[in-house]
Amino acid sequence: MRIAVIGAGAMGSIYGGRLSLHNEVYMVDTSAAVVDHISREGICLEEPDGVHVYRPKAVTSTEGLEPVDLIVLFVKSLYSKAALSGNPCLIGPDTYVLTLQNGCGHEDILSEFVPRERIIIGTTQDNGAALGPGHVRRGGTGHTNVGMLTGDDKRFFPRMAEAFGSCGFELEIHSDIRQLIWNKLFTNVSLSAVTAILQVDMGYITSNAHAWNMTVQLIHEAAAVARAMGLEADDEAIIAEIKAVSERTPRGCTSIRADLRDGRRSEVDTISGSVVRAAEKCGVAVPTHQFVVEMVHAMEERERGEK
Numbered sequence: 320m321r322i323a324v325i326g327a328g329a330m331g332s333i334y335g336g337r338l339s340l341h342n343e344v345y346m347v348d349t350s351a352a353v354v355d356h357i358s359r360e361g362i363c364l365e366e367p368d369g370v371h372v373y374r375p376k377a378v379t380s381t382e383g384l385e386p387v388d389l390i391v392l393f394v395k396s397l398y399s400k401a402a403l404s405g406n407p408c409l410i411g412p413d414t415y416v417l418t419l420q421n422g423c424g425h426e427d428i429l430s431e432f433v434p435r436e437r438i439i440i441g442t443t444q445d446n447g448a449a450l451g452p453g454h455v456r457r458g459g460t461g462h463t464n465v466g467m468l469t470g471d472d473k474r475f476f477p478r479m480a481e482a483f484g485s486c487g488f489e490l491e492i493h494s495d496i497r498q499l500i501w502n503k504l505f506t507n508v509s510l511s512a513v514t515a516i517l518q519v520d521m522g523y524i525t526s527n528a529h530a531w532n533m534t535v536q537l538i539h540e541a542a543a544v545a546r547a548m549g550l551e552a553d554d555e556a557i558i559a560e561i562k563a564v565s566e567r568t569p570r571g572c573t574s575i576r577a578d579l580r581d582g583r584r585s586e587v588d589t590i591s592g593s594v595v596r597a598a599e600k601c602g603v604a605v606p607t608h609q610f611v612v613e614m615v616h617a618m619e620e621r622e623r624g625e626k
């Protein structure tokens with residue numbers, strides 16, 4: 320498959336690097352330093368089974384390239400629109416766009432660029448942290464869960480499952496995308512939010528009683544919203560799953576924590592903000608999530624020296 324991964328950061332490097340084993344992959348990033356490094360030295364992934372170097376192509380500009388079969392969008396959601404509008408050559412009449420970005424509502428932006436039947440929404444259980452240009456620590460591995468907004472009439476998923484499977488990514492295909500997205504959202508609006516505010520590794524969440532109490536409170540509120548939306552949400556099962564995520568990857572650095580640490584704007588509006596917006600529609604109280612959104616924005620602005 321011809322694949323373009325837009326965003327050669329932590330997750331883009333994991334997927335783009337490994338997918339280049341058996342596919343033609345272009346890494347696309349606005350940072351010339353990152354692209355030059357990948358072109359010269361490849362992508363170095365510190366994976367659970369050792370350190371590996373992968374050699375996809377890397378470009379800052381896609382002008383003159385032929386359309387690809389699949390675009391994997393791995394920029395932060397704040398930059399999705401810029402990333403797609405900056406690379407029109409990649410999109411042809413048969414191009415699919417996949418988002419595995421955290422949070423909800425990405426299809427609103429994607430549908431400005433491709434029809435709904437070529438949008439693939441999903442979540443990943445993988446996680447990573449960028450250690451330097453083209454150098455990433457792959458914290459944990461897991462399934463890549465995907466679904467379409469419409470039916471897969473053109474049978475793209477079997478091709479994609481082969482392209483991903485041959486490179487070690489187990490693809491799970493889901494029919495209920497809303498449930499799929501919320502299943503991952505529970506982790507990001509609780510564990511990720513608390514690691515961001517406290518600036519701690521994922522393991523701290525279960526090792527400190529106060530951090531854990533905050534995480535559990537966030538889970539209860541988000542689960543109540545999900546049920547009000549007609550989704551399945553069993554508080555105790557979600558709590559057990561998030562406890563396991565924290566314990567499985569104690570040194571893991573969440574992406575929202577890394578954003579705040581490095582003085583970048585975070586994805587809090589598409590993560591915790593989407594719980595707040597859904598809660599308003601359903602009439603459920605989510606004071607702790609409202610607090611998280613305000614707190615994270617206050618931290619972003621403090622780090623960026625903004626008033």
Ligand SMILES: NC(=O)C1=CN([C@@H]2O[C@H](COP(=O)(O)OP(=O)(O)OC[C@H]3O[C@@H](n4cnc5c(N)ncnc54)[C@H](OP(=O)(O)O)[C@@H]3O)[C@@H](O)[C@H]2O)C=CC1
Binds near residue numbers: 443
């Ligand atoms: N990290 C993780 O463990 C996980 C992250 N995710 C999701 O994956 C997505 C990516 O996260 P992550 O890999 O951590 O992010 P990173 O910040 O590590 O990587 C994003 C990359 O995109 C680049 N970029 C920004 N704007 C553009 C643009 N217009 N065109 C091309 N490249 C651009 C950034 O460059 P620059 O830095 O110069 O802005 C950066 O290199 C997020 O939506 C996140 O929620 C999902 C699961 C786990």
Ligand SMILES: CC(C)(CO)C(=O)C(=O)O
Binds near residue numbers: 421446511
């Ligand atoms: C919680 C985690 C690490 C799980 O993959 C994640 O999605 C993130 O921090 O962005």
